[in-house]
Amino acid sequence: xxxxxxxxxxxxxxxxxxxxxxSLKARQWLNGRKNLEDYLPDGTKHNIIWFxxxxxxxxxxxxxxIKALKERHIEHKILLTFFSPSGYLNSGKNEYIDYKAYxxxxxLNNAHSxxxxxxxxxxxxxxxxxxxxxxxxxxxxxxxxxxxxxIFKPQNYLFKFYGxxxxxxxxxxxxxxxxxxxxxxxxxxxxxxxxxxxxxNRYDKVFEDSIQSKEIPYIKSFKGSRPLxxxxxxxxxxxxxxxxxSNRMPKVKFILAPHEIKLCNDLKKYGLLxxxxxxxxxxxxxxxxxxxxxxxxxxxQYANLSYIGGGFGKGLHxxxxxxxxxxxxxxxxxxxxxxxxxxxxxxxxxxxxKNEDELEKVIKQLIDNKHNKNDALDFISERKGANKxxxxxxxxxxxx
Numbered sequence: 306x307x308x309x310x311x312x313x314x315x316x317x318x319x320x321x322x323x324x325x326x327x328s329l330k331a332r333q334w335l336n337g338r339k340n341l342e343d344y345l346p347d348g349t350k351h352n353i354i355w356f357x358x359x360x361x362x363x364x365x366x367x368x369x370x371i372k373a374l375k376e377r378h379i380e381h382k383i384l385l386t387f388f389s390p391s392g393y394l395n396s397g398k399n400e401y402i403d404y405k406a407y408x409x410x411x412x413l414n415n416a417h418s419x420x421x422x423x424x425x426x427x428x429x430x431x432x433x434x435x436x437x438x439x440x441x442x443x444x445x446x447x448x449x450x451x452x453x454x455x456i457f458k459p460q461n462y463l464f465k466f467y468g469x470x471x472x473x474x475x476x477x478x479x480x481x482x483x484x485x486x487x488x489x490x491x492x493x494x495x496x497x498x499x500x501x502x503x504x505x506n507r508y509d510k511v512f513e514d515s516i517q518s519k520e521i522p523y524i525k526s527f528k529g530s531r532p533l534x535x536x537x538x539x540x541x542x543x544x545x546x547x548x549x550x551s552n553r554m555p556k557v558k559f560i561l562a563p564h565e566i567k568l569c570n571d572l573k574k575y576g577l578l579x580x581x582x583x584x585x586x587x588x589x590x591x592x593x594x595x596x597x598x599x600x601x602x603x604x605x606q607y608a609n610l611s612y613i614g615g616g617f618g619k620g621l622h623x624x625x626x627x628x629x630x631x632x633x634x635x636x637x638x639x640x641x642x643x644x645x646x647x648x649x650x651x652x653x654x655x656x657x658x659k660n661e662d663e664l665e666k667v668i669k670q671l672i673d674n675k676h677n678k679n680d681a682l683d684f685i686s687e688r689k690g691a692n693k694x695x696x697x698x699x700x701x702x703x704x705x
Contacts, residue, residue, distance in 0.1 A: 306471075311413075337393055337407040338407050349424065351381075351403075353381065353382050356370075356385050358387055359432070360392035361391055364392055366505075369513055370509075370695060382404065383402045417442055420439075425443075427449045429452075430450065430452050440474050440478065441474050450478045451479055452478055453695060454484060454507070456505075459491065472495055476496065479702075480698065483502055486502055489501075504691040505688065509690070509692045511623075511685060512685050512686065514602050514626065519603050521603050523582045527560075528558055532557050532672045533558045533608055534559050537623075540564055543612070543637070548561075554665075559592045559593070560595060561592060562594075576590050577592070605632050606630045610632065613634055613635070614637075615637070617638070617639065619639075621643050624636060624646060628681045629682075631679070633676050635656060635658055640657055649684070653680065
């Protein structure tokens with residue numbers, strides 16, 4: 306199986322190369338990895354703490370942890386790597402990060418070259434990035450490896466007969482910080498005992514964002530005295546439903562923040578682009594389309610009700626950002642792989658809808674009825690604390 310993986314990972318790289326003339330993401334993936342050494346620190350000159358995130362979502366949940374470790378080890382340099390262009394290109398500036406780069410394709414040669422260059426004192430991989438060649442090389446070089454905020458399910462290929470080779474490599478991980486007891490049990494049953502149930506550190510991130518809220522220009526003017534629905538990470542199907550409902554509910558204001566900025570071009574005929582807003586024209590529209598990256602989490606502070614996209618597609622996006630501001634959340638029917646969504650429904654601070662008619666009905670029921678924000682706020686507060694557990698565990702294990 307190991308040999309098959311080595312073949313597959315090279316085929317993956319070849320497919321990206323072939324697709325690059327036709328796909329912007331493929332070109333970004335390739336171009337970002339050119340002259341990679343220029344973006345990497347020299348591990349012989351600096352003590353490197355290495356964080357790796359698949360994409361933007363994992364980075365956002367890692368930010369408080371990056372800050373906490375940098376403040377404790379100010380003499381160390383933080384290296385942040387991404388696998389996807391969406392993470393690298395949209396992550397913005399961070400005063401606690403010293404170096405930012407793409408992770409090269411997970412081949413043995415690439416892993417060797419990367420580690421020879423950077424020589425990290427410790428590596429923290431966020432959530433689901435478990436690249437076997439990198440992990441094997443790090444273990445061979447006695448580099449401590451920590452997997453943070455991981456969640457494992459029985460159907461994961463690691464727990465099938467064809468995943469045993471990968472699981473053997475993961476036994477070299479210094480420590481797993483997992484989100485729930487089920488994940489710990491799965492690992493324990495496979496002979497991996499260096500596991501702590503720390504919870505999901507996304508709760509730490511959204512809690513921090515909510516208590517350090519920032520005013521977003523023009524949003525108060527847009528909302529006025531009207532009820533406001535903030536729809537985050539929307540796709541075409543979400544946006545279409547909400548625009549149709551808006552036409553039938555002219556007294557309600559809607560903010561649409563598409564998952565991909567390019568969708569804004571299709572939506573601008575239905576409302577005002579945020580990039581074109583000013584204090585005068587924004588009051589004359591009922592739909593505001595957010596064509597700016599990095600402000601969505603703060604928009605939820607203005608919401609009377611929030612809708613989160615992805616539940617009609619490949620997967621539900623982050624519902625916790627809205628809940629952290631006390632907002633009731635709505636989302637589509639494909640939520641069953643997300644424990645937080647199931648908990649939110651059980652707690653009565655959110656619900657799933659199946660179609661446009663049901664969405665409109667629920668909005669009409671909820672928009673004028675003030676729900677108890679404290680239930681949502683308590684939901685977040687009771688679950689935060691993962692980063693403290695993680696930092697307290699590894700703070701004495703970071704070599705000087």
